[in-house]
Amino acid sequence: xxxxxQSKRAQLKEAKLAATAERLEGxxxxxxxxxxxxxxxxxxxxxxxxxxxxxxxxxWKYTRPDTLTQAEAPAAAVFANDEAPVFGEIDRVKIVFxxxxxxxxxxxxxxxxxxxxxxxxxxxxxxxxxxxxxxGVLEARGQDPVERPLAAYNTAFASDGVVIRVTGKAEKxxxxxxxxxxxxxxxxxxxxxxxxxxxxxxxxxxxxxxxRFNKVLEVELADGAAFHHVRAQGRDHERRAVTHIFARxxxxxxxxxxxxxxxxxxxxNECVIEFTGxxxxxxxxxxxxxxxxxxHDDTVFITHDAEDCESRxxxxxxxxxxxxxxxxxxxxxxxxxxxxxxxxxxxSLLLDDDSQFLAKPELEIYADDVAxxxxxxxxxxDEEALFYLRSRGVPSPEATDLLTLAFLAEAVEEVEDARLAxxxxxxxxxxxxxxxx
Amino acid sequence: xxxxxxxxxKLEEEDKQILKGVDLTVEAGKVHAIMGPNGSGKSTxxxxxxxxxxxxxxxxxxxxxxxxxxxxxxxxRAALGLFLAFQYPVEIPGVGNMTFLRTAVNxxxxxxxxxxxxxxxxxxxIREKAKTLKIDADxxxxxxxVGFSGGEKKRNEILQMAMLEPKMCILDETDSxxxxxxxxxxADGVNALRDAGRGFLVITHYQRxxxxxxxxxxxxxxxxxxxxxxxxxxxxxxxxxxxADILAEVAA
Numbered sequence: 276x277x278x279x280x281q282s283k284r285a286q287l288k289e290a291k292l293a294a295t296a297e298r299l300e301g302x303x304x305x306x307x308x309x310x311x312x313x314x315x316x317x318x319x320x321x322x323x324x325x326x327x328x329x330x331x332x333x334x335w336k337y338t339r340p341d342t343l344t345q346a347e348a349p350a351a352a353v354f355a356n357d358e359a360p361v362f363g364e365i366d367r368v369k370i371v372f373x374x375x376x377x378x379x380x381x382x383x384x385x386x387x388x389x390x391x392x393x394x395x396x397x398x399x400x401x402x403x404x405x406x407x408x409x410x411g412v413l414e415a416r417g418q419d420p421v422e423r424p425l426a427a428y429n430t431a432f433a434s435d436g437v438v439i440r441v442t443g444k445a446e447k448x449x450x451x452x453x454x455x456x457x458x459x460x461x462x463x464x465x466x467x468x469x470x471x472x473x474x475x476x477x478x479x480x481x482x483x484x485x486x487r488f489n490k491v492l493e494v495e496l497a498d499g500a501a502f503h504h505v506r507a508q509g510r511d512h513e514r515r516a517v518t519h520i521f522a523r524x525x526x527x528x529x530x531x532x533x534x535x536x537x538x539x540x541x542x543x544n545e546c547v548i549e550f551t552g553x554x555x556x557x558x559x560x561x562x563x564x565x566x567x568x569x570x571h572d573d574t575v576f577i578t579h580d581a582e583d584c585e586s587r588x589x590x591x592x593x594x595x596x597x598x599x600x601x602x603x604x605x606x607x608x609x610x611x612x613x614x615x616x617x618x619x620x621x622x623s624l625l626l627d628d629d630s631q632f633l634a635k636p637e638l639e640i641y642a643d644d645v646a647x648x649x650x651x652x653x654x655x656x657d658e659e660a661l662f663y664l665r666s667r668g669v670p671s672p673e674a675t676d677l678l679t680l681a682f683l684a685e686a687v688e689e690v691e692d693a694r695l696a697x698x699x700x701x702x703x704x705x706x707x708x709x710x711x712x
Numbered sequence: 713x714x715x716x717x718x719x720x721x722k723l724e725e726e727d728k729q730i731l732k733g734v735d736l737t738v739e740a741g742k743v744h745a746i747m748g749p750n751g752s753g754k755s756t757x758x759x760x761x762x763x764x765x766x767x768x769x770x771x772x773x774x775x776x777x778x779x780x781x782x783x784x785x786x787x788x789r790a791a792l793g794l795f796l797a798f799q800y801p802v803e804i805p806g807v808g809n810m811t812f813l814r815t816a817v818n819x820x821x822x823x824x825x826x827x828x829x830x831x832x833x834x835x836x837x838i839r840e841k842a843k844t845l846k847i848d849a850d851x852x853x854x855x856x857x858v859g860f861s862g863g864e865k866k867r868n869e870i871l872q873m874a875m876l877e878p879k880m881c882i883l884d885e886t887d888s889x890x891x892x893x894x895x896x897x898x899a900d901g902v903n904a905l906r907d908a909g910r911g912f913l914v915i916t917h918y919q920r921x922x923x924x925x926x927x928x929x930x931x932x933x934x935x936x937x938x939x940x941x942x943x944x945x946x947x948x949x950x951x952x953x954x955x956a957d958i959l960a961e962v963a964a
């Protein structure tokens with residue numbers, strides 16, 4: 276690197292840090308925490324040293340971060356509909372947040388055998404708490420080798436959230452419901468989940484949360500623990516969201532996460548997974564449907580630092596009327612992570628010429644006995660298949676929907692629970708049917 | 713039933729005339745066969761009738777029971793009672809065979825203003841029909857044609873035909889890629905559907921399929937036209953002497 280380039284970079288970084296300092300001026304950390312206050316202060320220092328993301332950042336090359344970092348949340352109309360609520364038929368423990376604030380009134384009693392649930396604000400005020408070893412800790416680990424400043428921002432400023440410790444097999448899912456009521460709400464939530472050895476939990480999340488939503492979920496899985504995560508992001512057209520999942524897996528742990536996204540002006544979902552124990556499994560999948568003013572970004576970073584682990588990424592995007600899909604997925608296999616099985620698939624179905632898919636799949640491997648593969652494609656509806664269906668009497672819009680669902684099926688199949696998978700498929704069908712030509 | 717008059721068709725993308733004036737009438741209750749050498753336009757005729765993209769009609773007409781087929785979308789032609797058994801049935805990953813068939817049956821019923829078939833009734837009917845075609849439950853559950861052998865794909869075409877009960881069936885080289893046993897199974901399936909209200913147009917290279925599906929009328933197609941029409945004996949003549957003699961005779 277020439278001295279000139281170096282000096283230019285230093286200048287840019289300096290400007291970025293100055294802009295970040297200005298942006299954060301006058302914004303104070305939430306009060307009332309004991310160990311949490313220390314974690315927040317640490318996160319704020321991390322953030323000040325990194326600076327908020329800008330267009331020039333390589334990691335934000337495809338998605339503009341400005342509306343996520345600016346002081347005010349851009350307004351977003353509340354999406355009203357009279358459809359059956361997502362996961363409404365599932366027996367679960369409901370925890371409701373309205374514009375990013377926990378609502379005891381609307382939530383169920385936080386009572387579930389083998390599961391301890393507390394509000395972050397309560398846990399943070401205690402002298403000693405298990406969550407201390409996770410809150411902001413996994414996030415901080417996830418800052419290397421790629422910086423994720425909006426996650427550090429979250430750790431510093433999160434105003435609410437839940438901490439959940441699971442000691443056994445939870446008999447029903449915990450369901451986080453994010454309601455959006457105010458057009459200009461700006462929600463910052465941070466959840467921490469700890470699964471003890473052999474514990475098993477299904478976590479559901481749904482709803483838009485706010486006009487702008489910044490959420491971090493940190494999940495620590497002890498040996499043999501299993502975590503199932505199914506999320507349906509809210510349908511409000513103008514909402515924006517940046518979410519991070521940081522997961523650390525012990526030996527023989529299982530982590531499975533699926534996200535459905537329809538609508539939303541901007542969504543960036545980051546998922547950072549670290550294998551620390553052998554023979555663990557992590558699957559991350561997503562299906563998204565975007566129509567028009569829609570940007571959806573899946574950014575995944577999986578670090579294999581143990582032997583015989585399996586990671587699988589399956590992301591499918593259906594885009595039309597100028598919608599944009601982004602995929603940045605990386606598998607890092609560290610020295611000694613032998614017999615790693617890494618699979619990554621990201622595909623888009625472009626329903627017209629105006630839509631675009633930007634993909635950056637990456638493999639970085641430092642072990643010699645591994646099987647890693649990745650495939651990224653974008654294409655249109657298969658004309659042969661469409662004609663075949665039409666020749667049997669299926670009208671063109673219906674046939675297109677059938678093929679679209681078929682395209683998404685591989686991602687939805689990652690949802691293990693049949694009822695939840697059915698729920699997701701039903702939502703996809705509903706969205707497609709409402710938009711038939 | 714099916715009436716084709718002076719049909720002229722060229723490829724949309726290039727200036728190549730494929731059909732140069734085809735005249736053909738298939739009456740209800742009859743089986744017509746079209747034979748002809750490669751490139752004579754047989755498959756093009758089947759695609760144009762079913763409404764596939766990529767062709768431009770430059771002259772003539774094609775009607776089914778008086779309705780102008782060429783003006784209709786492929787799904788409208790299907791609802792009207794036209795069925796094409798594909799030479800190369802398409803694989804559709806992710807769409808279950810059963811879902812596909814039920815969607816098709818009910819879409820056609822809806823288009824005709826009929827009531828949709830209930831799931832139970834559909835299941836009962838399809839099981840029965842699948843059984844006679846030796847299609848097992850597994851094949852019904854699998855994605856459409858994915859991983860099917862050549863024979864299974866063709867049997868699946870006939871199953872679709874049996875479920876949709878079209879008025880006019882076009883079979884495009886249904887015998888290609890079939891061994892003798894599979895061909896017999898397919899032919900039995902077709903013969904079971906023969907009745908006074910239904911017309912068939914069987915496109916084939918070889919006479920052997922016609923041993924099993926006995927045609928009433930045989931047409932020879934060459935260079936985009938029907939050049940000779942006769943009875944079943946015409947197929948035998950082709951089998952014994954090839955196309956050369958007939959083509960020479962027509963040219964003379």
